[in-house]
Amino acid sequence: MRRYFVYILSSRSRVLYVGVTGDIVRRVLQHKQRNGSQFTTRYRVDCLVHFEETDYVFAALEREKEIKGWRRDKKIRLIEGSNPTWLDLSSEWYDSKIPNADPSLCSG
Numbered sequence: 391m392r393r394y395f396v397y398i399l400s401s402r403s404r405v406l407y408v409g410v411t412g413d414i415v416r417r418v419l420q421h422k423q424r425n426g427s428q429f430t431t432r433y434r435v436d437c438l439v440h441f442e443e444t445d446y447v448f449a450a451l452e453r454e455k456e457i458k459g460w461r462r463d464k465k466i467r468l469i470e471g472s473n474p475t476w477l478d479l480s481s482e483w484y485d486s487k488i489p490n491a492d493p494s495l496c497s498g
Contacts (some may be wrong), residue, residue, distance in 0.1 A: 394450035396457065398440040398469060399430060400476060400496050406465055407435045410454040414441060418480045437496035438480040440469045 395414040399407045399421055407430050411417035420426045421436045430436060444450050457465060473479065476496040 391445050392447070394444050394447050396442045396444075396450050396453045397438060398457070398465065399426075399435045400437045400439045400469075401433050401435045402437075402496065404476075405433045405435050406462070407433075408454055408458050408465075410450045412447070414438075415480075415483055419484060422480075422484070437476070437478040439473050439476050439478070439496055441479065 392412060394410065394412050395417075396408070396410050397414060397418070399409070399418070407421075407427070409417070409427075417426070418436075418438050421430050424431045424436075426436070442453060444453070457468070460468075469476065478496045
C-alpha cells in the first residue's frame with residue numbers, strides 16, 4: 391500500500407508552506423535544492439518542521455486543505471505540539487553536502 395504525507399516546511403524566519411506528497415524524502419530534497427516550488431525557492435522555505443502520514447491519498451489531500459485553511463497561530467501550535475524547538479526533521483535524511491541541511495536553520 392502507498393503512503394502519503396502532509397508536511398509543513400519553514401524558513402529561518404518562519405515563513406510556512408504546507409504540501410502533500412507520496413514521497414516525502416524526494417520532495418523535501420527538491421525543496422532543499424531549490425527545486426520545490428517558486429514560493430519555497432523565493433522565501434527559502436526548506437526546513438521540515440512537521441509531517442503526518444496516511445495510507446489514503448484523499449485523506450492526505452483533505453488534511454492539506456484543512457491545514458492550509460487554518461490561521462497561522464493554529465499551524466504554529468500544531469508544529470510546536472510535536473517539534474517545540476522547530477528542528478529540521480529531515481536533517482539526517484541526506485548527505486551532509488546537501489545545501490541547507492543544517493538543523494539549526496529552522497530556529498529563528
